[in-house]
Amino acid sequence: MKQLFAFIKKEFYHVFRDWKTSLLLFGLPVIQIVLFGFALSNEVKNTKIVVCDYAKDAGSQRIIQMLEISNNFEIEKAVMDEKAIEKTFKEGKIKLALLIPAHFSEDLTHLNKAQIRIIADASDPNLATTLTNYVTSIIMGYQKELIGNMTIPLQINPEIRMLYNPELKGATNFVPGVMALVLLLVCVLMTSVSIVKEKEMGTMEVLLVSPLHPFRVIIAKALPYLVLSIINLSVIILLSVTLLGLQINGSLLLLFGISILFILCALSIGLLISNITQSQQIAMLISLLGMLLPTLLLTGFMFPVENMPIALQWISNIVPSKWYYIMIKSIMIKGLGFSAIWKETLILFGMTCFLFFMSIKKFKIRLA
């Protein structure tokens, strides 16, 4: 027991002595929370659009005013033809052009009908759709203003309520994802690299001939990363609550329990990778391409899984972080209890057992 303790202490020294690695270990969760929380969003604001007002009458002025009030755009006013619009699109500054034809208000009052053209730079399709929708709804608002108090029969009015996240904050969606990502990074990448490093440097031999059982050597290797993961987890939760104002609706104990199960699963993967590879570069690439990329893509925290081709949706089922992500969302945001997630827990538990068993089987006491 004392020997094991000495080994664990050695591993901790290894980790903490190296500030460049610690930068990643402790900096990444903080940076990710800040970036995802404050910098990255799919919301559209401050986008530059150009209004080509050929009418210059009361109606067009009012529409421009309403666009300005909405605060979604930066509006530039210029009278351009299609060629000039294409040129500005190619320069890339302006994403949408609104063309109000001459005699706009006149047509509207006399003929009860007027046209407006919207041209969007659809090289970013989502941005184009969102901008077009915004502008359309503002013009519709102007039309409603004109109609005023005229009565329209049989109105159906949809009332929308947003569950769990009324302000439509991005945090509820990505915080569980960041948790999965950081835990994987620490447990899979760092663990596998740190063991393979000993192999590559030749110090593994020294460890294996020591009186400590080889299995305990591995335990001693994994333990610091378990502790680190729990620290990181707490940091992420603390930051999300204080900085992003996220509420933890479910049981914190259950949250940590499930997380520890996931950490064990990730550590098993890390051990497995380190047992089948001989060089750090390969271990890194396998962890990056094999674990981090699928996590980023297939858990559903950046991209909706249900949009993907069926084959990818299938593959997503064998990615452990997908199940973790589902459970964390259920606990943290929906505030559900264990009864709602026992199935996912069982799947993750099964995966962990399988991976752990595999990594022990692949573990060699002798060096090649």
Added chain:
Amino acid sequence: MKTLRHLLVKEFKQIFRNKMMLLIIFVAPVLQLLILPLAADFEIKNINIAIVDHDHSPISRQLRSKIEFSNYFKLVSVSDSYAYGLHQIEKDKADLILEIPRGFEANLYRENKQSLFLAVNAINGVKAGVGGGYLSRIITDFNREIQSKSGFNSRNSSIPTIEISSTNWFNSNLDYQTFMVPGILVLLVTMIGAYMCTLNIVKEKEVGTIEQINVTPIKKYQFILGKLIPFWIIGMVVFSVGLFVVARLIYGIIPVGSLFILYAFLGLYLIAVIGIGLLLSTVANNQQQAMSLAFFFMMIFILMGGLFTTIDSMPNWAQWISKFNPVTYFIDVNRMVMMKGSGFADLKYHFLKMLGFAIFFNVWAVLNYRKRV
């Protein structure tokens, strides 16, 4: 010159000898290019809807079938209990609930006005917004149908209507993949430049062979060039494979603009990004550190580079940071040239800035490289 040639021969031998590495350099990008654009699809479709119908009237049934036959929604359940619908959301079986209140039809005809209730799972705010929007639009359409059936027609009446026609240029089908592929090509060459190059040098440090190089009369700049050129060529090749094989054959994407401009910018960008790799490798002492540093900075560069989210939507401080991010410029240029056919005149500032990055990082790397251990 001769020294440099020898160094290059050595590098290429080392790279081509390592079969596993070779596989990763060339197969991994192709795989990523195949999977990423398929996965990174923000277009929102297949929204699961649970309907809670308290009314059971002809109108509620008509509405139901209208939703069912729209292309956006998949009806998962119809019941008359809200609790059941909510349970469907808790289990992630449904994304939103439409609740039709009791006496909906009767009250609509009596009071001329009725409300429907939508409850949307808003954990994913974007999806919730879009889903709610789609359903509202369907309800508005449905409303118009009912109104015209009852003899009210907004078109012929004296109500002023504005007709809006919208056109989408450069990508009229609103295809998300043509937008993602150019961005992912950038991601791939960035990884090659920053990771492979950093790890390569640091491995020499760790194994100790760098000392052998240090004791030779090789100059600092020769050493740096000897590392820069091979990865520059690999980057060029990977980009070409991605552009001409994967993008063209699989996605049918053919750049609208000039290939010359694209490659000129790529060449400059690779120098800058390898410069970052070289700089990181002078800082790191072992591979674990190199990987940690490269991963840390690349993660920030790539997330802030506008690959997945537009830079326009970032707050000012973040937009300011992204001005110092070479990845931003290449993603921008790649999309502009490939999709819109922007020319050199549109991109001259991008070229100038990238030239600045290339010089800055490489000079810093040369200065930072010590021939002592």
